[in-house]
Amino acid sequence: EPVCPSKGLTLSPRQRIVIWRDIQAKKRAGVDTTELEAAYEYQGIDTCAATGLCAQRCPVGINTGELVKKLRSRKATHTKTANWLEGNFATALQGARFTLHVANGARMLLGAPRLAKLSATLTRLSKGQVPQWTNAMPQPEKAIRFSPVVSDARPRVVYLAACVSRVMGPAAGDKEQMSLYDKTRGLLEKAGYQVVFPDNQDSLCCGQPFASKGYAEQGEHKRQELIGALLHASRGGLDPIYCDTSPCTLRLVQDLGEVRLDLYDPVRFIRTHLMDRLDFTPQEAPIAVHVTCSTQHLGESQALIDLARKCSNNVVIPEGIHCCGFAGDKGFTTPELNAHSLRTLKDAVQHCSEGISTSRTCEIGLTQHGGIDYHGLVYLVDRVTRARAN
Numbered sequence: 001e002p003v004c005p006s007k008g009l010t011l012s013p014r015q016r017i018v019i020w021r022d023i024q025a026k027k028r029a030g031v032d033t034t035e036l037e038a039a040y041e042y043q044g045i046d047t048c049a050a051t052g053l054c055a056q057r058c059p060v061g062i063n064t065g066e067l068v069k070k071l072r073s074r075k076a077t078h079t080k081t082a083n084w085l086e087g088n089f090a091t092a093l094q095g096a097r098f099t100l101h102v103a104n105g106a107r108m109l110l111g112a113p114r115l116a117k118l119s120a121t122l123t124r125l126s127k128g129q130v131p132q133w134t135n136a137m138p139q140p141e142k143a144i145r146f147s148p149v150v151s152d153a154r155p156r157v158v159y160l161a162a163c164v165s166r167v168m169g170p171a172a173g174d175k176e177q178m179s180l181y182d183k184t185r186g187l188l189e190k191a192g193y194q195v196v197f198p199d200n201q202d203s204l205c206c207g208q209p210f211a212s213k214g215y216a217e218q219g220e221h222k223r224q225e226l227i228g229a230l231l232h233a234s235r236g237g238l239d240p241i242y243c244d245t246s247p248c249t250l251r252l253v254q255d256l257g258e259v260r261l262d263l264y265d266p267v268r269f270i271r272t273h274l275m276d277r278l279d280f281t282p283q284e285a286p287i288a289v290h291v292t293c294s295t296q297h298l299g300e301s302q303a304l305i306d307l308a309r310k311c312s313n314n315v316v317i318p319e320g321i322h323c324c325g326f327a328g329d330k331g332f333t334t335p336e337l338n339a340h341s342l343r344t345l346k347d348a349v350q351h352c353s354e355g356i357s358t359s360r361t362c363e364i365g366l367t368q369h370g371g372i373d374y375h376g377l378v379y380l381v382d383r384v385t386r387a388r389a390n
């Protein structure tokens, strides 16, 4: 219960389950539940981040997030659109980049304060259908150009850039303006790795956006397609695979039947493969750390904090924030969940010069509500390390 981002805004995990059971019981007894179900749509379903953090604390392991995903799939009626997206993922990503280009063009033309005002009006008029633009919004990322593999003596690592990293660049106000992709590649090369990429990367996706919207089948197709591409790129599992976004890593490793894949999120890869290849000189400037839900599920929370402490002598972990509530796109569609979950963040991080995390979408909400720039862990690690001399 204490980890749920919607507790205090709408329902807690237990209330979600109890009310759902109550609706079912009433239905069986022939009671009209139309009104109750309509209210539950927002209170129970829309405002659940569905990241399943509650299951970790529940003594009997009840995962309310899974129940909510199942309920969403009952309402998932846009199967044709989901099928189209599944088959035309690269085109969809181009569309997303274009949308960010338009927003960024408007920012340059009107200036951030005027765009924020205009966008607030649009959001109000559209009853929340058009998301509110804020200073924390990402700039569009260029499509990645992949260089051909060369054969040399360096160890290889397959770099899987998540679709969000391929589309969303740094916010305009962030001091770090290099793309996550370039930053990560630079760090891996500094540590002596040859970085290779899966073929046809722009069409690949772990399937999370489909699954979280209730399109489990399409999500599983994308996941299997990605697993196949990773097997090929890693030469049948010979090379480790670095995934730059923790929610994608989690989705890939969950129920992974393919045992040959050696998959890592940023934290585990850095602590396993980079520590003895880099020398760390910690900075004094204080940093805030956000441990995403997926990092917690992956069991890497303490490792992330330890790593941050190798990078900075002043590390702040805001108390009482467990799930930021951004949940992929909820920060755009149900922004009150994100705002509620992060209501204490600004005070907690006011003395920090930046924040780090391992999920680009979470960083949007954290930047907006924390009032400091949040970006990927690799920006910090790259800044405070140099290649270890052999």
Ligand code: SF4
Binding pocket: 003, 004, 005, 006, 012, 013, 016, 047, 048, 049, 050, 051, 052, 053, 054, 055, 064, 065, 066, 068, 323
């Ligand atoms: S999945 Fe997340 S938001 Fe939903 S009930 Fe559990 S903790 Fe709350």
Ligand code: SF4
Binding pocket: 162, 163, 164, 165, 204, 205, 206, 207, 208, 209, 245, 247, 248, 251
């Ligand atoms: S979780 Fe999201 S960002 Fe990651 S690959 Fe899947 S869809 Fe893309």
